[in-house]
Amino acid sequence: MSIGLLSLIVIVLAVAGYFAGRRLAVSKVAGDIRKLHSLPSYYGQTVFLFTAVPALLFLAAWLLIQPLLIESRVSAMLNVADVPDGSSVSLMMTDVRRIANGIDLMLAKGGLNSADIAAMRTDLTDVRGRLAEVGVALGTNVTPAVFAAGKAYHDLSGTSRMMMTVGVLALALAGFVYAISRIQPEFRARNVTEAFVKVLLIGASCIAILTTVGIVLSLVFETISFFRIYPAKDFFLSLTWNPKFGGGSDLGIWPLIWGTLYISFIALLVSVPVGIFAAIFLAEYASKKVRAVAKPLIEILAGIPTIVYGLFALITVGPMLRDYFAQPMGFGSSSSSVMTAGVVMGLMLIPFVSSLSDDIINAVPQSLRDGSYGLGATQSETIKQVILPAALPGIVGAVLLAASRAIGETMIVVMGAGAAAKMSLNPFEAMTTVTVKIVSQLTGDTEFASPETLVAFALGLTLFVFTLGLNILALVIVRKYREQYE
Template sequence: MPLIWILAILALLGGVAYWLARRRAMSSGGGDARVLHSLPNYYGVHGALLALAPALLILALWLLTQPMLLYRSVAADIPLLTISAFGTVDLVMSDVRRVAEGLDVAVGAGLLTSQQMTSAGPTEIEAALDEIGVALGSQLTPPVLDAARDYRGADAVLRWGMIAVVVAAALIGGAIAVYRTDRDFRARNIVERSILVLLAAAATVAILTTLGIVLSMLFETMNFFSQYPAHEFFFGTTWSPSFSGRGGLSELGIIPLLWGTLYISLIALLVAVPIGLFAAIYLSEYAGPKLRSFAKPLIEVLAGIPTIVYGLFALITVGPMLRDVIAQPLGLGNSASSVMTAGLVMGIMLIPFVSSLSDDIINAVPQAMRDGSLGLGSTQSETIRRVVIPAALPGIVGAILLAASRAIGETMIVVLGAGAAARLDLNPFEAMTTVTVKIVSQLTGDTDFASPETLVAFALGLTLFVITLGLNVLALYIVRTYREQYE
């Protein structure tokens, strides 16, 4: 049974529990809601919560643990000879899962009957899988086919068991809620505490997710530094990974990648900050209501364009134009992929970040400050330059630093616009690369997570995380320390 059906059944049971609990509460009060401790809806919500909360918790835990149980139960029965032929048990189980899923699709498509699925040999099964487009890592063998059938059978048993347990939990919870409901039951208190727990759980999930991301990168980074010297990583000026000899020939210095990252980000900010700030000043101080209502959403459309589209724009339009108009005539380069290409296009992408944040910050400056400046004889431009901008400056600086964090973490524009060459060069018309691009390249393809060439991606990611976190903290510090408080 699909998961959406299970959720639909739980929603139906929750609705029934809501109706029954509310009805019982009204009956216990003789039909008069004024004699009840809580409003009738609180009794209904209590019934729905008690029916849904335990069931959903069991469902989530079951979905998390079921793959591990399946893996262990099926992998334990796979012959050692088959595992040695594949290399690792993970590779065997990858084929087992693909075959099991393919059997379900083949039966659903009518390519196999239930009898053929249980009795057909590897050749017939592989022909059916080929017809529905299931690609296996190697030729299908009897042990893998038997394991796939066991996997499919165990998965079906566990899934029906999950449905039974979850539905039973919903029924029991709803029954308990209805049984406890009477006119003196403090339903409102329980519902409000439950909502408080739900809000706290949501905040906890966000915190734990961040902590999990950091710890996962940290542990893999420590594993990397146990195989590769830290001083060579942080101070090396050559990036040349080699996938032969498990890292013996690799040079994994981060300096060229950091240089490319900061160089491209600097050009992007030189484009985005003046244009975005001037646009914000014009929209907030000079533009009329009609023009502002039209122009501001139009600028913000830039923020909604996918970065891959910006990358294609850099690759097809901006890069060749810069090469033909500037780089080649001046003898600065012959490549359409360059730091300038990626920086210009990234700057265009960052304009709405700077513009929208700065516009909101400038509009937050009280009108009384403008009126006082104008009343003392200042012109509008002098008021903006000497009153409005200084008052809004901390917020503007924070917006710029947040845009810088966005630029440092960009990938697709750099891949298509700046190339993949890791080098130290001052020429903005030469191809360079960034930390994010190399993270993607090191984790793409057939990777060995025991080699430093793959583990270096986690060290790069942690370094980038620390840099962007520092920029965000600096932005918050500036805003909170120097912001003006207005009554």
């Protein structure tokens, strides 16, 4: 049974439980709801929650744990002797999953049944032909042992889905029966429902924290694996980035850090002044008609895909900067440069700064403006000495959001700045960033056993720590210089 159909059955059962619980509560008091401890709807909500929530939580947990268990069990079937030279178990598992998906497709098309699949010969020519008929292509290093593992993967997945279906439906029915059996006039349905909902709200609020913890742990574990096979001293102190798959790599991080900071700095030089000035104009000077037109037009920039900005940098901004600035001044002849990516990225970040700053400035109490005007200050003096200090924490937050967006941008850098990892002060030379190299190191059929691949996780963790440090520094600055008002 599919996940969607199973979830729909649970929801339908829970909705039926709501109406059944409500009707049963009313029937227990012969229609006089004044004898009930809670309103009838609370009794129905109790049945709904006990039916749906445990079953859906079990379904979510099963979907998270099941693939890990199946992967570990099937990968254990692939002995070292079964893995061809130049491959790894992780690469073989890719073909195992493809074989399992191909078997599902063959069964879905009706050309074969389960008995035919079980009796399928391990002649690889026959296997490749059958899988090719359903659009599944295998790697060149597939062995009979890998095909056997694929069939085992398919069988385990089918058994797991059946167990999941039985478990979810059993939990839903058990919750339904348990909640119905507790319905009595004196039952505190409202208290139970509110406590249940409170637990759900606490769980929802923990999702962000748990997600952050999961991201950090996944990076930390893989980074530890990287530093076991590549010296941390060379990674943090080397000024050369020269990865070579197969060995002999020099994986110094500083050229990437330099490119990231350089491009982000230029992007902020473009976006922060323009964004803040635009926010001040829209909030303090513009009429309602002008604001109604200008603000949506500025915010349109935030909706443009980054690939479009990348094309704009590649086709328009890069050649223009090369022809009118770089070549005449003798700085270079490449259209891919730090300046190209920085300028285009700054244009992309303008709405992030302007929209948030505009909202923050509008949130400053009008009484502060009136008091400043009453003391004889002009509008510009009021903006500089009252409004901006009061809005400083929010404006700094907007700038931080823009900085984080700039540090994490990839597509504009790929198309506008190139992929050269080097350290230079010339803004018209091609450079690259940490995020671009993370993508390049993980692109293609790579195995997670070489430093050239695992370095992507070390780069990600370093970028995470660096961004966290910037946020902490900004918080310290805001707390020190923030203006406080009663």
